[in-house]
Amino acid sequence: MSEQSSVRLDGQGTTAEAVSDEVARSEEASILLDGQKVPFSEGQTIMDAAMAAGTYIPHLCHNPEFKPHGSCRVCVVTVNGRTAAACTMPAQKDQVVETSTEALQTERRRLLQMLFVEGNHVCPACEASGNCQLQAVAYYVGMLSPHYNHFYPQRPVDASHPDFFIDFNRCILCELCVRASRDMDGKDLFAISGRGINSRLVVNSPSGRLGDTDFHTGDKAAHVCPVGAILFKHQGYDKPIGERLYDRQPISEVGDARAAEQGDQSNE
Numbered sequence: 001m002s003e004q005s006s007v008r009l010d011g012q013g014t015t016a017e018a019v020s021d022e023v024a025r026s027e028e029a030s031i032l033l034d035g036q037k038v039p040f041s042e043g044q045t046i047m048d049a050a051m052a053a054g055t056y057i058p059h060l061c062h063n064p065e066f067k068p069h070g071s072c073r074v075c076v077v078t079v080n081g082r083t084a085a086a087c088t089m090p091a092q093k094d095q096v097v098e099t100s101t102e103a104l105q106t107e108r109r110r111l112l113q114m115l116f117v118e119g120n121h122v123c124p125a126c127e128a129s130g131n132c133q134l135q136a137v138a139y140y141v142g143m144l145s146p147h148y149n150h151f152y153p154q155r156p157v158d159a160s161h162p163d164f165f166i167d168f169n170r171c172i173l174c175e176l177c178v179r180a181s182r183d184m185d186g187k188d189l190f191a192i193s194g195r196g197i198n199s200r201l202v203v204n205s206p207s208g209r210l211g212d213t214d215f216h217t218g219d220k221a222a223h224v225c226p227v228g229a230i231l232f233k234h235q236g237y238d239k240p241i242g243e244r245l246y247d248r249q250p251i252s253e254v255g256d257a258r259a260a261e262q263g264d265q266s267n268e
């Protein structure tokens with residue numbers, strides 16, 4: 001029992017206002033998140049409530065600065081026994097939510113394994129290694145192998161821009177750069193073209209090359225890629241492997257801080 005509560009129960013300092021606050025708090029809408037009562041407010045999703053409470057739910061296409069997208073399904077949780085995407089499922093009073101049962105972690109591993117084989121993710125050769133959310137989430141859920149056969153798709157690398165390159169082999173189609181460029185930068189430089197297995201990221205310029213756009217280091221879209229698909233030039237190995245964000249702390253502790261760290265680096 002908190003010190004504040006015991007003071008009230010002792011009858012010292014108890015006021016009608018304090019009692020009414022206490023009643024309001026006890027009536028606050030909440031969900032039961034892994035057995036803990038977690039409050040939420042109107043309009044919040046389960047992901048929002050969990051993040052506010054400091055509970056990490058693995059995610060890739062979600063970034064709290066953007067509207068939920070709900071495409072990667074890595075944030076799968078159970079709500080009253082049924083699976084749902086935490087980033088799109090609205091929090092509702094008294095939901096019983098589980099975030100990390102073995103069945104959920106197995107499902108996440110399966111989703112991540114498919115992401116790894118659909119693209120060409122060669123972590124030891126990637127400048128984003130140690131700063132990559134895909135890699136960090138895979139470690140977090142205990143993915144030890146790709147399990148499925150690699151597709152080895154043939155995808156290009158666009159090095160036409162003076163400050164960036166895009167390695168389409170690593171794109172997981174989260175659309176964060178699409179959303180950032182359209183909704184925050186007002187440039188609409190990226191889009192997803194095609195459907196299903198043929199979906200791919202494209203650059204909205206007459207040539208389809210990034211170098212023919214006004215993409216800029218200050219753009220929000222330059223700082224949101226959760227993998228190593230959009231990378232800054234001139235910064236290769238500035239920070240050695242082993243000292244990078246997720247080398248130092250698991251993603252469950254630092255969450256989406258990679259974008260902030262990248263922003264710091266670009267301003268150095």
Ligand code: SF4
Pocket residue numbers: 170171172173174175176177178201224225226227229230
């Ligand atoms: S380039 Fe990066 S941010 Fe853009 S869709 Fe691909 S993975 Fe997402």
Ligand code: FES
Pocket residue numbers: 058059060061062069070071072073074075076085086087088
């Ligand atoms: S983080 Fe929820 S679906 Fe991608």
